[in-house]
Amino acid sequence: MGLLDALFGKKKLKSASLDRLFALPTARVTLEVECGLVPAGAAAVVFKPMSTSEFARAESETEQLLDAAAAESGSKLERRTDGYGYVWVIVHDPDFEDLVTSTHVVSSELQAHGFGEQLLAAAFRFDRDERPVYLIYGYKRAAFWPFVPTGEGQERDNALELRVKGELDGVLPMEQDLSRWLALFDAPF
């Protein structure tokens, strides 16, 4: 199937897989005790909007539903478009489990409307000695990886990233292929 699709150039985009997002709350203790990562109460779903009216409708429906859900659970929502045209739905919630649930709702709503392919990643912010450390979930990879910007230009703290990965192996589904560790230097939260 995949080979034939590639041969005839009919390859489709891989769709998102969301289930493993829910593994994150179970890793919270490891994150805090072994890695020193304290949840910062913020996360974001990053997706690439499509230029079709159907997508715009799905997006606005998702937004309404989210606002209703957020009002109920007490999380705050923010929406931004970055310099590359990707949309960031940023969730603020002091409760870590609610935070994960809210990001799951955002992505599953988009997927329910048939736009799961457009999901790029979810990013969860943690703090470590006053510095941001992100745990990124790749929807197409169904795996997590750490992202630690040093704050100097586009540099990442690879040593810390690899240590975090080492601690989380076996606790969370971690991305083993380092060439897939997408960076999000312009994370607006």
Next chain:
Amino acid sequence: MKRKAYGRSAGLSARMALTMFLLGLLYVVFFIVLVQLFNLGLGAVIVLMAALLGLQLFFSDRLALAAARAKIVERDEAPELHDMVERLSAMADLPKPRVAVIDSDVPNAFATGRSQKRAVVAVTRGLWQRLERREVEGVLAHELAHISNRDVVTMTIASFFSMVAAMLIRFSLYSSMFSGGNRDQNQLPVWAIMFIVSIVTYVLSYILIMAISRYREYAADRGAALITGQPENLMSALQKISSDMVRIPQKDLRQVAPMNAMFIVPTSWKASFGQLFATHPPLEKRIARLQEIALEMGRPVP
């Protein structure tokens, strides 16, 4: 054959098609000489051809980068470009390819590499400067779609089969002429017949490979539309690139000429050699297909 408003550099286009054609012809002549001089069997020749093409494939990234004088750039040299490539490859579920920049004012881009892990995406300085960010993104997505479709491997294998076919026809002719024994004085000399047959099969297979190449371009355009979700960006990029191509002096164009098959838009459009010999489909056909895809994408989900 239709004349296009943008197909003004007819002489250049003909020169380039001729170059590519002669390059392939050199391969065929090389093997004919090998066979005649060393009396190699068909099997040995095919193995040798496979080995040569294998080498060409294995070094495709280095060869292409050197030929286009492209330089690999690290993240700190081109952070925005790296960001775009990285995100698009995540959307396409590809490992991040290496990124290279060509010091040329002609807006263009290409992808190469024997595998998805060894892939390189190269863009010219002109592409980055003359196009808007969202258009550059469309072009990058087109190149990533080439990587995703494994087009370097596909095209190498396609040319291998066409060469084997040419060899087989030549050999079968050769053996039938010597086993048939029914020769009279009026016939053309054996070498002349073989020469003509070789050329004809070569021309046919060349046309076929160009057709495959054009088909892969449509497929990559489609892939780009899916990866970005915005086919109109690639449309406007293609329009901008091809109109810029005509305005730029030919001196610049000639420098990038041998790389044509891999570029997003050939450095000039087919003219005197006709559509059969073009590596890329004409602009208006690509735009029309992208419009169809845009319609398709806008349809309600079943």
